[in-house]
Each structure stands twice: as structure tokens, then as C-alpha cells.
Amino acid sequence: EVQLVQSGAEVRRPGSTVKISCEFSGNSFTDYCIHWVAQAPGKGLEWLGLVDPKDGETMYAEKLRGRITITAGTSVYIPSMELSSLKSEDTAVYYCAAGKIGARLSAFHVWGQGTMVTVSS
Amino acid sequence: EIVLTQSPGKLSLSPGDRVTLSCRASQTLIANSLAWYQQKPGQAPRLLIYDASTRATGIPDRFSGSGSGTDFTLTISRLEAEDFALYYCQQYGGSLSFGQGARLETK
Numbered sequence: 001e002v003q004l005v006q007s008g009a010e011v012r013r014p015g016s017t018v019k020i021s022c023e024f025s026g027n028s029f030t031d032y033c034i035h036w037v038a039q040a041p042g043k044g045l046e047w048l049g050l051v052d053p054k055d056g057e058t059m060y061a062e063k064l065r066g067r068i069t070i071t072a073g074t075s076v077y078i079p080s081m082e083l084s085s086l087k088s089e090d091t092a093v094y095y096c097a098a099g100k101i102g103a104r105l106s107a108f109h110v111w112g113q114g115t116m117v118t119v120s121s
Numbered sequence: 122e123i124v125l126t127q128s129p130g131k132l133s134l135s136p137g138d139r140v141t142l143s144c145r146a147s148q149t150l151i152a153n154s155l156a157w158y159q160q161k162p163g164q165a166p167r168l169l170i171y172d173a174s175t176r177a178t179g180i181p182d183r184f185s186g187s188g189s190g191t192d193f194t195l196t197i198s199r200l201e202a203e204d205f206a207l208y209y210c211q212q213y214g215g216s217l218s219f220g221q222g223a224r225l226e227t228k
Contacts, residue, residue, distance in 0.1 A: 035217070045158075045166065045209055045219040059216070062122075095165055105213040107156035107171035109178075114165055 002026035004034075004096050004112035011118045012086050019082040020115045021073075022096035030054045032098040034079040035108060036070060040092040048094075051079055052104055059104070086119045093117075123148050123212050125220035133228040138200045142223050144210035146191045154214035157186055157195045160207045160222075169208075170195060200225070 007021040022034060036048040049060040053072040060068055069082040083090060094115050097108035124147040134140055144155065153173035158166035168177040170186035173193055183198045197204055205227050210220040 037219075044222045045160075045211075047211075047217040047219065050217075061216075100171075105154070105217060107168055107177075107211065107213060108158075108166075109168055109171075111165035111167070 002032065002098050002110045004098060004110055006094075006096060006112040006115045009116040009118070011120065014086055014088060014119055014121055016086050017082060017084040018086060018117050019080055020094055020096075020117070021078050021080045022112050024077040024079065024098070028101070029077045031101045033104050033106070034070075034072070035097045035099060036068075036081045037095045037097060037108075038090075038092040039095070039114075040089070043092075048081070050099070050104060053079070057104075083117075086117075088119050091117065091119045123150070123215045123218055125210050125212055125218060127208075127210055127220035127223045129223065130221070131224045131226065133226050134200055134205075135228045136200050136202055140197045140200060140225065142195045142208055142210075144188075144193045144195070144220050146193070146212055148215065149190050150193075150212050150214040152214065153189050153193075154212055155186075155188070155193045156211045156213070157184075158209045158211065159204075160209065166209065 003025045005023045030053045033052045035050045038046045049070050051070045051072045096112040098110040100106035126145045128143045155173045157170040160166040174186045185196045208223045
């Protein structure tokens with residue numbers, strides 16, 4: 001059974017960078033694309049991007065291109081997401097999620113518990 | 122980008138009621154690439170339905186999904202107390218995106 005456990009809450013100043021990790025446990029790490037989703041307080045879900053651990057290929061939402069970096073962490077099965085040039089509107093809970101085996105675009109069958117990132121001066 | 126519009130945005134219902142939530146896509150979704158999630162306060166979303174009509178593992182059969190093309194629905198045949206939550210649709214036919222959500226609350 002696949003499980004995703006995320007790193008803890010973070011507080012950052014505007015303009016800084018945050019990196020969140022998502023430890024994967026279970027079989028066949030390279031079979032599952034890892035996605036990242038944001039949820040601002042009281043708001044809906046926003047897809048941010050994905051990484052395919054088979055080859056390290058990434059896809060990003062256009063809105064964040066240039067500020068977001070997602071890596072697979074293939075040697076230790078700990079994918080991560082880094083967001084730079086933080087703004088107050090980046091304050092959100094960030095989730096990692098695993099897609100369907102072998103598919104880049106799919107529903108998200110397994111979710112991490114979420115990581116709260118607060119951006120405040 | 123494919124935009125998903127959910128309706129209604131909020132429903133007030135009672136346990137035992139039947140409910141249908143709608144999700145309309147701005148473009149046809151290939152291979153019925155649509156999922157439904159349930160989210161409760163302070164929790165991560167939980168996958169209910171994928172590929173428009175396939176129940177995810179462990180999801181009770183009171184949840185069902187249907188639709189094709191641009192119009193999709195999630196039906197809960199008889200609401201139970203634990204079903205009062207937020208529901209999101211998601212498309213994965215062209216990049217990925219979510220609907221704005223629909224809240225089921227107790228009347």
C-alpha cells in the first residue's frame with residue numbers, strides 16, 4: 001500500500017524560498033507520478049505540477065512556471081517541491097498526491113497529510 | 122486550460138436524502154477523464170470516483186458517478202451523517218484542473 005508522509009509546517013518571509021518533502025513508502029516508487037496541489041485558506045484545490053520518477057520529467061501549472069521546482073528524489077524516494085519568491089498569497093496547505101500506476105495525468109489515489117506554509121513579514 | 126464549473130455551490134440537505142452534484146467542463150474530456158473527491162475540514166481530499174464512474178477502493182456503493190463529454194454528475198443515493206463535506210471534481214484529460222467545489226451541509 002502506498003503512503004505519503006509530508007514534512008512539517010513552515011513559516012517564511014516574503015521573497016524567500018520554501019522546500020517541502022513527501023516521503024513515499026510502498027512498492028514500485030517509479031510507477032507513480034507525484035503531484036502537488038495547493039489549497040489557500042478557505043479556498044479550493046489548485047494543481048501545481050507533477051514529477052515522473054521514471055525519468056524525472058516534470059509538468060508545471062503555467063501560473064507558477066519559473067517559481068516552482070519539483071524533483072523526484074529517486075535515490076531515497078522522497079519527492080520534493082520548492083517554491084521561490086514567496087508572496088503572502090502563497091500561504092496555503094500544500095499536498096502531495098500519487099497518481100495512477102503508469103499514468104502522468106490521472107486521478108490522485110493517495111494523498112499526503114498536507115503541509116501548511118505561511119508567508120508573512 | 123480546461124475549466125470545470127460545479128453546481129450548485131452549496132446544498133442544505135438531510136440524512137437520507139438523495140443528492141446529485143454537477144460538474145461541467147469547458148471542453149470535451151477525452152476518455153471520460155474525470156474524478157470526484159470528498160474533503161472534510163482539516164483533512165486531505167479523498168478520491169471517490171475516477172474515470173467518471175469507477176468507484177475508488179473502499180468507497181461505499183451509495184456513491185456513483187456518471188456522464189461523458191462535458192457533463193458529469195456525482196450522486197449520493199442516501200446521505201449519511203459523514204457525507205456532509207466539500208466535494209470537488211477534477212479533470213485529467215488535458216493537463217489537470219479542479220472545479221471550485223460544492224458544499225453539502227445539514228439542513
